[in-house]
Amino acid sequence: MLFNSLDFALFFPVVFLLYWTFAKHLTVRNAFLLAASYFFYGWWDWRFLFLIAFSSLVDFFVGKYLYKATGNTRRKVLLWTSISVNIGLLAYFKYANFFIESFVDSFRLFGQDLEVAPLQIILPVGISFYTFQTLSYTIDIYKRKLEPTNNALAFFTFVAFFPQLVAGPIERASHLLPQFFKTYKFNYHQVKSGLLLMAFGLFKKMVIADRAAILVNQVYGDPGSYDGYQLVVATFFFAVQIYCDFSGYSDIAIGIARTMGFDLMKNFDSPYFSKSITEFWRRWHISLSTWFRDYVYIPLGGSRGGTYKTYANLFIVFLVSGLWHGAAFTFVIWGAIHGVIIVLEKAFTKQRENLKNGFQKLKLSKLYAFGSLLVTFFIVCVAWVFFRAESLREAGLILRNSVDLNYGKLFHGGLGTMGLAESEIYLLLVLIVLLVLFELRHRTKPMAHYIARRPIYVRWSLYLVVVFSLLLFGIYGDDQVSEFIYFQF
Amino acid sequence: MKQLLLKSTLFTIIVLVLLLGVMDRLFLTDTHFNRTMRELDRYEADEVDIFFCGSSHVFTAFNPEIIDKELHLNSINLGSGAQNLETTAFLLSDILERYNPKLIVLDVFPGNNYHLNAPTAKGFQLEVFDNLENNLKKLKYLRSIYSIREFSSVLSPTIRNHKDWNDKLFNRNGNTKAAAEFVRGYTNNPGHHVKDESKNSFRDFNTKTFVYDTVSGSLPERVKELILQIHSLTAEKNVELMFVSTPYLDWYKDPNGNYYEFTAAIKEMSDSLDIPYLNFNKQYVALPLEFSDFKDVAHVNSIGAEKVSLFFASYLKEQDFTFKDRRNDSIWMRNQSENFEYVLKTPKLMDRLPATQVEYTVWDSLKIAKFYVHAKPSTVTKIILELKTPLQITGEEYIVQFHGKPVKTQKRYLSNEAKLKDRDRNIWYGRPALKELDGTKYLIFEIPASKITDYETILLYFQNAETLEVVQPPLNIGPLSLK
Structure with a gap:
């Protein structure tokens, strides 16, 4: 079920009201949440419910025995059982065809043509997310950071909790699981804040991201037919689209959970205001980057093995992160670009500091900050080309052609030939400017608090503007409800 | 919880009031039927003498400018794109609550049945429903046609047409060309002619003989029910009902059903119920109609419409239909002052x-x-x-x-x-x-x-x-x- 669908618009109020009806009775409430979550997921394809249930079952029992186990070998066997089952399922559903194709391609390099048909596999929505979430449970128990739960219902609900089941935030068991053992009292202000966050997320998704997607899909669908400046515009809009799409989803997820008293971790923190790629990854998809830090980077040795080992670990993490996003070399290259830049940033930390101090002495620190922001955004956009392009060949074509810039054409008819009417593009630009201003303001003064202090007529007017913006400018309708980009990962 | 329910109910009411009362008016689908209903609002209950009902066949053929001038009465053409009989019946039940016409002219042809069954015709019915007041009766009726998923866009033109926000909010000039051709529900494109290849396919259109007696009639059950329903409604309101079959080229090759059987059944019905029936497809010579009078195989053009309207007016005169003489009524005179031919x-x-x-x-x-x-x-x-x-x-x-x-x-x-x-x-x-x-x-x-x-x-x-x-x-x- 999609958050931006009529189905969900009917599902959520019913779940919300029933949830608060059962809220006092923990077991009934959790059972209801589990049923609602399975219904939410099963709406897409009920067959894959067995996969989630199986994954939950394995980790529930592994966690239980892992905690009791004393022998190192036995503990390792149990841990690897959990990792093998979870990563095995992920590998089969997500990477089987990628590995087969890569295998065939590598033979082709040596002049051998292998006839291997790709497997007919449907990628279960959200498998990458709930797999990582449930893995965090067993790994934390293995590390003795967490005690297992004996309450299977709470654990199953933790794995399948519908607001964040299909696209995160990827919660740690230590943060989310205990919340299934608490009862919550209805708090009007908390519910209101959750609803506002949901509305804001929907706005980002339906009004901005899906509008930008129309242009991006058209240009990236046939990049060879577009001029350089159009490819640049499309890449810029993709940067906007993926941010609004994914952060919009996270806002909705956090908002829904909040209306029911749950607290989910922050997933985005105005990432395009970052002044380095290192900072970007502290602000972009925070739940994933911290997961990789805790469960890949640190186990690999982190920064404890000397400079080059640190660089290698960093690079590996981003390579794996790229592969996590998608089973294609474009994603691997995307991860590699981020990895290389992060390694370079680490290697030239001193020089960057000196440069920053130099600007400071000239009282030009703001210029340095702004320049760093632009450079970071530029690098992120270049990497997004690989992320979005259908193949490495197309990514290369887009980058090559993007150099040929003739912006004169842009305002002489070129703007309206990218699948979106000029008026739609102008609306999009206005919305992007408003979003930037909103986020700038939000960094210093949280907007929810600011709005809460306004008189009721101002607040309600604002809510009406949001509702009517969704109704008038949202991209929806039978042929237009679009999935969130991160559902595919 | 009470506070939330109270406030969200209040907020929902405000949203609905703004949506249905303001936005939906701005986002109404721009159709000629909107203009028809706005025009109709200018008339008092007893100021309309004839209503023409049916699909595009009707709104392209009967020109009130000509008919009103000839017969000194007021007529309104209620035809709309692919209007089906279900919609016509519903529309008439609404119209006859508000107006007391003398005559209802109902177009009948095999497409009546096609329009009832074709999913593509579903969207067209909204042209009519958008212009009828929202009430429980309408809601219940719409529910019988549209699915739950379609309902939000059926009820709200804003939701349906939000993709056209730029035109609806900032470029509201409307279709001036369409407005230019509009006369009290009638609209047609001057100068449009049927394509040459169609001329070849339908070259026999005016030579095919047609004798009702040689064919046994049959009507789809639902069509029959609806016609009887309309007949009861008009009888109850003391309004005369008349059947017409507007001219079209492919009548003898109608893809929607057997024209001979259909019209023979209509003829039988008209005889048994004492309803006059004017089949224009039998009147090509009398009119006279040529290829140059059609804009496509299914519709006459403005020249054809002029012929049909004049013929219709003379038919009513011949059949001794009596109407109130409106020549001294202000609305008739106003209409005539907009009638360019009359002005000249x-x-x-x-x-x-x-x-x-x-x-x-x-x-x-x-x-x-x-x-x-x-x-x-x-x-x-x-x-x-x-x-x-x-x-x-x-x-x-x-x-x-x-x-x-x-x-x-x-x-x-x-x-x-x-x-x-x-x-x-x-x-x-x-x-x-x-x-x-x-x-x-x-x-x-x-x-x-x-x-x-x-x-x-x-x-x-x-x-x-x-x-x-x-x-x-x-x-x-x-x-x-x-x-």
Whole structure:
């Protein structure tokens, strides 16, 4: 079920009201949440419910025995059982065809043509997310950071909790699981804040991201037919689209959970205001980057093995992160670009500091900050080309052609030939400017608090503007409800 | 929880009021049926004599401008795109609550059944429902047609048409061309003709003989039920019902069903229920209708519509239908003052038009004596040139360029094109048509409607249509007010 669908618009109020009806009775409430979550997921394809249930079952029992186990070998066997089952399922559903194709391609390099048909596999929505979430449970128990739960219902609900089941935030068991053992009292202000966050997320998704997607899909669908400046515009809009799409989803997820008293971790923190790629990854998809830090980077040795080992670990993490996003070399290259830049940033930390101090002495620190922001955004956009392009060949074509810039054409008819009417593009630009201003303001003064202090007529007017913006400018309708980009990962 | 429920209920009510009361009016689908219903709102309960009901067959064929003039009555054409019998029945139940007409003219042809079953016709019915008041009856009825998933967009034009936000909010000029052709529900495209390949396929359309007695009639059950329902409704309201089958080329090859069986059944029904039935597809010779009278295989063009309307008027006269004489009613007179043909024939009305005496010669081939403007509200404006010495011309020898420079205070009403090109005037081109009335010849051409009512200058440039040579200097009308 999609958050931006009529189905969900009917599902959520019913779940919300029933949830608060059962809220006092923990077991009934959790059972209801589990049923609602399975219904939410099963709406897409009920067959894959067995996969989630199986994954939950394995980790529930592994966690239980892992905690009791004393022998190192036995503990390792149990841990690897959990990792093998979870990563095995992920590998089969997500990477089987990628590995087969890569295998065939590598033979082709040596002049051998292998006839291997790709497997007919449907990628279960959200498998990458709930797999990582449930893995965090067993790994934390293995590390003795967490005690297992004996309450299977709470654990199953933790794995399948519908607001964040299909696209995160990827919660740690230590943060989310205990919340299934608490009862919550209805708090009007908390519910209101959750609803506002949901509305804001929907706005980002339906009004901005899906509008930008129309242009991006058209240009990236046939990049060879577009001029350089159009490819640049499309890449810029993709940067906007993926941010609004994914952060919009996270806002909705956090908002829904909040209306029911749950607290989910922050997933985005105005990432395009970052002044380095290192900072970007502290602000972009925070739940994933911290997961990789805790469960890949640190186990690999982190920064404890000397400079080059640190660089290698960093690079590996981003390579794996790229592969996590998608089973294609474009994603691997995307991860590699981020990895290389992060390694370079680490290697030239001193020089960057000196440069920053130099600007400071000239009282030009703001210029340095702004320049760093632009450079970071530029690098992120270049990497997004690989992320979005259908193949490495197309990514290369887009980058090559993007150099040929003739912006004169842009305002002489070129703007309206990218699948979106000029008026739609102008609306999009206005919305992007408003979003930037909103986020700038939000960094210093949280907007929810600011709005809460306004008189009721101002607040309600604002809510009406949001509702009517969704109704008038949202991209929806039978042929237009679009999935969130991160559902595919 | 109470606070949340209370506030969210209140907020939902505000949203619904704004949506249904404000936004939905702005986002209404731009159809000619909206104009029909707005036009109808101007009439009192007993001011309409005839309602024409049916699909595009109807709204392209029956022109109230002609029928009202001929019969001295008021008629409204309620035809809408692919209007099916279910919708017609519902529409009539609503209309007959508010109006007391003398006659309902219902179009019947095999497409009635197609429209009931075709999923594509579902969307068309909204043209009608958008214009009917929201109430439980309508809601219940719509629920029987549309699924839950379709419902939000069925009920709210804003949700349905939100993709057109730019036009609906910022570019609300509407379709002036469509408005120009609109007459109390009738609309048609002048000058459209059926394609040559269709001419070949339907070359027998006016030679096929048709005898009801030779065919046994059969109607789809639902069609029969609905016709009987409409008949009961009109009988209950003491309104006469009449069947018509409007002319179309592919009647004998109708893809929607067997025309012979269908119309034979209608004939049987009309005989048994004593309902008059005028089948135009039997009247091609009498009308007479040729290929040039059709715009496509399913519809007559404006010339065909003129013939159909005149024939219909004379049929009603022959059949001794009696209607109230509306000639002294203000609404009839107003309608006639918008009727260009009527204006031309009525010296009293011609004298009321904004006009300027001129003395202008075009290559010695024509001399212009008077310049008139006939501006119909929100539609086209007709420029009329009274000729001094009627010569043997057809009018097609000339292209006329109209340069209208508004007074300073009305420059904001200049067309978008003029604004874009930074012009101080609207420029329109027209190929005039020649009309002769009571011995006086007129050259007439149309320019799009405009809000400009006061012109500082109007210049007319005459151009030879073949050589493109332009007469200099142009005809300078000088200041003119259309008020």
